[in-house]
Each structure stands twice: as C-alpha cells, then as structure tokens.
Amino acid sequence: MDKLIQLFLEKNQDYSTTYKQLSLHLQSHHDYPSFKSVTDTLDYFEIENIAANIPKEGLEQLPNCFITLIENEKNQILSLVEKRKNKIYLTFENGTKQKLDLKSFLAVWTGNIIVIQKQGTKSFYRLRNLFNSQHLFASSLIIGCLVLIYSQFNSTYLSLYCLLLLAGTILSFLAIRKGLGLRDAFTNKICNSILIKNQECNDVITSKAGEVWGNFNLADGGFLYFSSLLIFTLVYGISSVTVYLSLAAIAVVGYSLYLQAFKLRKWCGVCLLISTKVCSQFILLLTIDNDWYTLPMHYMLLSMLFFINLTGLKQLKLLWSNNLDLEIAHKQLHKFKLDKMVFFTALYNGKKINIDLDKDFQLVFGPSNAQIQITAITNPLCGFCKEPFRAYAKLLAKHSNDIRLQLIFNVSTDPNNTATKIANTVVSLYCQNKTIAFKAINDWYENRNINEWSNKYALKTVENTYSHKLLNYHSKWAKHNGINYTPETIVNGHLFPKQNFELEDLAFFIDDFKKDTDKTKLIAV
Template identity: 25%
Template sequence: MTENFNYLFQYLEKENITIDKTEFEFQIQSHPAYPSLLSITDTLSFFSIDNLATRVAKEQIDDLPTQFIVYLNEELNPPGLFFIEKKGENYSILKDKNTNTISLQELEQRWLEIVLVVEKQEFEPTKIKKNNFIGFFISLLIPALGGVLYSLNATAKEILFLLLPIIGVLFSVAALKDLFDAKSELLNSFCNMKASTSCDTIVGSNKWKIFEIVNFSDLSMVFFSFQFIGLFFSILTNNIDSFFMLQKILLVFAVPVIFASLYYQKYVEKKWCPICLVIISIILLEFGYLLVFQKINFTIHIQSILLYGLVFLSILIAWLGLKKLLTSQKELKEFHFKDSRFMRNYEVFRNNLMAYGKMQLPETPIIIGNKDSSLELALITSPFCGYCKETHELLEKILFKNQQYLKLRILISADIDSINEERKTFFRILMSIYLQNGASSFLEALTNWFTNKDLKKWLESYNHDFEREKIDSIYRLQNQWCIDNKFYQTPLIFINGYSYPKMYERKNLVYFIDDLMEDKF
C-alpha cells in the first residue's frame, strides 16, 4: 500500500507550487528511504522546490509561517505528517482529505517538533496538461450504448436493469483499484471515512483459503459483467424472459455469498468495506427489481442455458487472463520501484564509483562553477558526438542549481591534427571563446551548436580570433591522454577523478549530487 501525500499536495497548492503528482509519486517511491521524511525532502529538491526540515519546539509555534507540515501524535494511529494552516487563534489540520480545527493548546499536546516548510517559487509554474482520455472515451461510449439500445427497441424496464450491472462493474473496478492502478482521492476518502472502514484490508485479505483462488471482487466483476453482456444478448435474441429467469436463480445463489461477505467483514477482519457494501446493495436492488417488475413463470430452455453458459465462461476466462496480466504489470512496477531504490542508494553508488581507483585527468582551461569547490565533475566530450547533447544539458542543469558548491571541468576530445580545416576552425574558435569571453559565452556557443548542428552557420555566427598554437597544444594533450587511457568514446563523466560507474545511467547523477556535496573523498 502506497503512502497518501494529499496533505503535501494541499500544502504545495496553498503555496502556489504546481507539481506533477504522478511523477512525484513515482520518484518518491523510487527513493531508498521511502516513505520517510528524507524521501519527501529529497524528492522536493529533485523538483527544484526549496524546502527545509527542522526541529521546532512547541514554544516556537507562533514563530512559524501560517502554513507548514509537521509530525503530530494521533490517538488511534502511529504519529504522522499533517498539513497545518493557522486560522486566527486556531489551527486547521489536514490529512487524507479530513480537515479538523484545533486550538493552540491541543496542537502543543500533539506536537513532535519536526517541521517541514517549502519556499514559494518566484516564477509562474507551468501547468500540467492531464490526459483526459478516459473522460473522452466515456463521453463517446454513453451515446453509442444508447444508440444500440434504441436500435434494439429496448424497453425502459430493461434499460433500468442494465444500469445496475454497469454501476456494479464500476464499483468492482473501484474495489480492485490497486490492481487497475486507479488512483482517486475521492475513492480513498470514501473507503477510509472512519477508523472502522478500509476497502484495501478486505479486498487484499486472504485469511480464508478460498480467497487464494477466488475472492469477492473476482465474483462481483464476473457477475456484473455477465449481467451486462447477457442482457444485450437476450435483447438481441428476443429472449428476455429466459435471461431474467436465470438472474433470479443466480441472485438466490448470491445470498449466501452476501452473508459470507458480511460475516467476513464483521467478525474476521473487523473492518467494513464501503465499496463491498455498495456492491451488496446493488445485488439487493436487482433482487427487488426482479420481484417487482419481472413476474415470470419458471421456464428456461436448454438453448438459453448453453448460450448464457458460453457467455459466462467467456467472461470468466477473459477476466482471469486480464487479472493475470494486470497482476504481472503490478509486480513489474513494484520490482521497478525496488530496483530504483537500490540504484539510488548513495552508499551503493559510492562503492561502485570508487571501485576502479582515482585517475589523474589532464589539464584543461575550461572550468565552470566554483573553482575552489572540493566537488569536481569532469566531462570528456565531443561536439560531434551524438550522445553528448543530453549529457551537456544534464550537467548544465546540475551546475545551474549548485554552481556555488561544485565545479565542472570540460575536456574536449578532438584529434586536431587529422580532422579537416573546417572542423579545426570550429574547435579553435570554441576554445578561444572560453579563453577570451568566459564560461557564459562558451556555454551559449556550445548550446547553439547542439541545438542547430550547422557548422557553416555556426562559424559565421562565431567568427572569432584565436591563438592556434596555444589552443592546438591543449587539444593534443587531452586527445593523447584519452588514447593512452583507452577512452575512445564520449561522453565520459568523472567525479573527483573517479570514472562514473557504467552500471548507472548518466541521468541518475542528479539523485546523488546532494550526497556528493556533503561527502569528502
């Protein structure tokens, strides 16, 4: 079960900070310390949101901002994080969409001194465009369904009954929300409205051995799907009476299942599942519907039994196959999270980084950032390398955020004596831009090149004087070092002289920067 971060998202919204919630949840679940406070602060930092987690005594509550997050004691649950907003003399506290108002004295009694605050962004956040495919699909499905029913001359009573299994299927999907990866704050609030309610506890329980084979959610999904498709078949074949007769039989057999579900919730798990209770209510409504509107004689033909048996068997096989596929995808996702946590563990990264020893890199005049920093990133690159653009963008992003705390040395791999004259001029001008105009002009020229990669236009834009012998000697030194150490491909990253581990993707470097800045090696 994943952690609910509604309190954090509410806080960020109050601070006018927009964040991609899905991406946030993926990144934080990949953190090796998930779901700790450290994982929250690191993930906020990953999204470039300035934040601070610190200890604050209860006597200093009045000195805090009007909005913040804090650890508080709970009466029936372990301590947790809450979003706090000061309103006059009182405080509003929020968690899991439940909002309460407490006094300063009550807050002090529950206070655990650990506070998280974020800093407002000065720029207008980029709005995230959400994919509304499901809403679009439903908007097309409803009129299409209505058109089919109209063409089949379905009666109002038949349409009324059809609505019940449709609702049943929707709530069955809701009961299996973890399997379908259907996240909904409203659904979470509905399932956890009281301390005595929990859909996840009931749906995920297997205290009865039979649940290892089939559970209540499977039964409801197959049952309502069969009703929905079966009614269509009955309207199409003009065999309504046989369908409703069969429903009476099935609903009679559903009664023991209902009692078993209620018993299991009340006495085995001692928790109520609101979604399960809604599904039970739908079945009882169907029973009432048949008693009131479908007073038919008990007659059913063998052909009808075979037809509906085939429909039921097809739905059952389809559901079991779909469930197996969804379960495999869920397990794969969970494995990916665990793998990401391992790969983002700093100690593991550090051990791999230092496994092959430190190298003495050649001299280069191109140093960007804080030249006195103890943390040095070095990049061996080539402007004509197909993979170097992405690495340059990554390192520039890291440097922009942490330029006071690290330096970036850039070594350019170029065999200045064997390339054509046009490229020689390009490399000499590029080096000369840094030597004469500094880091900003150099990065601007390099970015322009990676963006357009038009050599003639670039040379026209950056017509620059250069000292050929001095610059060529720099390139020869760096190129010979690469040859001597058998570094023939670019880009290559070094951290304080240690080669970046091959088992890590270069983009993962952002996860370790904070630890690298604190480490001394």
C-alpha cells in the same frame, strides 16, 4: 509520505510528475522518509522549492499551503498545512485531518517548512487526466454502454436495471484492482467513508475466507455476475434464468454480510455498495412487467459469457500482477541503486584517471575547491553527448558551490572539421568570458543547428593559435588515457559507473560528497 507530497503538489497546482514517479524517487532515497528526501526528489523533477526554519512570527508571510513538521508528544510528524482565514487545516500522512486555531498551531509548530511556487492550473490538470489513455478507454466504454442501454430499451425500469448492472460491474472491477494492491483514488474515497477505514477494505477483499476456489474470490464473482448479466440483457432482455441467477446472488450477498459482520468484524465500503447493487437490481427485476421465458440458447449464452469473461479476467489479473511485481522490483532496484554505499563502491572501484590537466589548457566552470570534480569528455557532433551535457548543466546550476565541471574536447585535429570549429569557437569565447562560453556550448547541445549557432556565436576556423594547442592537448590526453569515444564522465578522478547509474543520480549524493570525501574513498577495495 508519498500521498501527502503528491497532495501538496496538487494543492500548489504543480502537475509536472505522476504519483508513480514521485513515489519511486521518494522511496528510493537513502534518507526516506525525511525532509531531505522530499527536497531532493523535488529538485530531481526540477520543482523549485525552499526548505527552511521559519520563526513563528513569519507564519503570516508563508504561502497558504506548505509542508511542515508538527510536534506530537515526543515525535515530530509530517503534515500538509493549509491556511484559511484564521484557521489552520492539517492533513497528516495517514490521511487524517485536523483543524486548529492559530494559537494552538503555533504551540506545536516546529518552524521547519517546505514551500514551492504555484505552477499550472487545476483545469489543465483535469484536462490532462481526461486524456490519460486508461481514463479515456474506461470513459469511452462506459459512455458506449450508456448509449447502448438508452437506444436498446423503451422501458425506464429496464434501462435502470441495466444501469445498476453497469454500476455493479465497475465497482466489482475496482474491488478486484484493490485486492491486487493497485491504487485507485475513487476506490480509496469509498473505503475512507465515515465509518470505514481504508485498511478494513483491504482486509475484507483480500481475506482468505472470501476465496471461493483457488484465487477466485467474491470480487471476481461479482464482476462475472454483473458483466455477464449486462451483456445478456442487452442482447436478449429479461429471462427466467436472470431471476435464478439474481436469487443465487442474493444468497452470496448474505454470505458476504455474514463474513464482514461476524467472521472478520470489518467492513468494506466497496463490498457494501456491490451488495446494494445486487439487492437493488433484484428488487427492480421483480417490478418489471415481462413474460419471462427461457430458451436452451439462453443457458448456452450465459455459460459462454461467463467463460469468456472469466478467461479475460484471469489474463487481466495476471497482467496487473506482473506489472505490480515489476513496479515493486523497480522500486527495490532503484532504492538499492541509490544506496550511498553501493554508489561510492561502484564509483571508487572504477578506473582511476588523472584529471589534473595543465592549467593553461583547462576549461573549467565552478569553484576550483569544489568537493565534486566532474570531468566531461565530449564532442559537439556526438549525438549521445546531448543528454549528459544537459545533466551537467542541471547539476552545475543547482549546486554551483559544490561542483566543478571540466570540459575536455575529444575532436579531430583537422581544422576544417565541423566539431573542431565548434570546439574552437567555445575555447575562444572561454578566453573572453566563461559564462558566455558555457552558454554557447549549452545552446549547441540544446539545438544542434549549425547555421543558427554560427550566426549567434561566429563560428571560427582553427588556426595555429592557443585554441589549436588546447584542442591538440585535449586530444592527446584522451588518447593517453584510452578514451577514444564520447561521451565519458569522470567524477573525482574515477570513471562514472554509467552501466548502473544515471548522471542525474549524482544529485542524491551531493551531501555525502560534501560530508567527508576522504571517508568515501575508503569504500574502494
């Protein structure tokens, strides 16, 4: 599902999130894989989307690209739909594609769809990828090697020989990454070639039969072979030791082909390309007119290069493995954290606080009968209050019928205090218009420029008025409940477990709050 949704976003030119971020939130959702997990994840990344059931007559009005469910015997499967002229092109979760005419598509279409609005441009996406640090480093390294090869040799054959070594180094590098379980679009395209399945590539590369010694496998050997020979050739040119190594490599290619054809009975596209490079560079080596010679230092240099490359490769593989383990652990932790039983247990076992303030002193936004009651204790001069308030605003905007937000200002009683003046201004605006008051406090946290804000909303000094009474009431309430700090968030009368959860995580549990609030309270022990 993850790749399909990422492809869906790319087709609609929305590049606001990366595959890792998308995959993390999708797989952590308690209803994954489902339509709801997709829409909730898109909501989390603030990607405007619509999920609906459309009558079949409405197909023409839909955008050219959308996500839907297709009937497949007794099951419904997720599919990416692209409309082109009078044909429908389907892409499924496993990567397979199918072309249907309109009549055949309507026969299996359920009408359930997810659509988003096109955002960016492909050129921007490519430009952003170009300046990705990893891509930039790899591109710079390859370009540097090409320039060095071009400037080092006058011989076309010798330059081509080095280019084959460079290509072999890159392919072996990709094979090592794939063997460790790291995703790479280019490698997957090679492995998803006409006669080869992606899974077969994984099976061949990770096969125990391909391990030479310990965790050292044929992909590692290919990388050491190509990279060491490339550096050696750039420094010394062709030597008889190069021929000996190439002959040994031909023998390894023979073993690799035997392994895939007879033992594993599976084929690896990357491995076949690597084998092709070995054979090509050996044949080319024989055509180069050169007086081969070998000095003792050649053996020493090659041995040193093998040792240095091997040490570097081990460290790099260790780093990749550790990062992969951390990524897996992060996903498992995120999935555990977003388990509704874990969330509601943490919430309702937290400290209970009475949030029923005197109606005359309430600052509330949203319907009074909302099942999710959020009470936010804040202070305009609190630097840490900006992000929580941004989360409140986001939740209220997206779930305006389900959330009621109550603001409590924990500010000084000194009328000349700047925070008190800002709070007083918001209260005064609230008495006139709730919408303007909310916009005012939201603008403050977004900008926090007292001069600009006061020019826009006319900063008021607290006098012995309603605002003064309300702020004093809020201050006493906070003191009575032992809340002497900001920010603090209370959800349905319980302190929000901010040690383990982010306020944005509430978005994943909106429907659970709505289903039956009383039942969720039974989770508390």
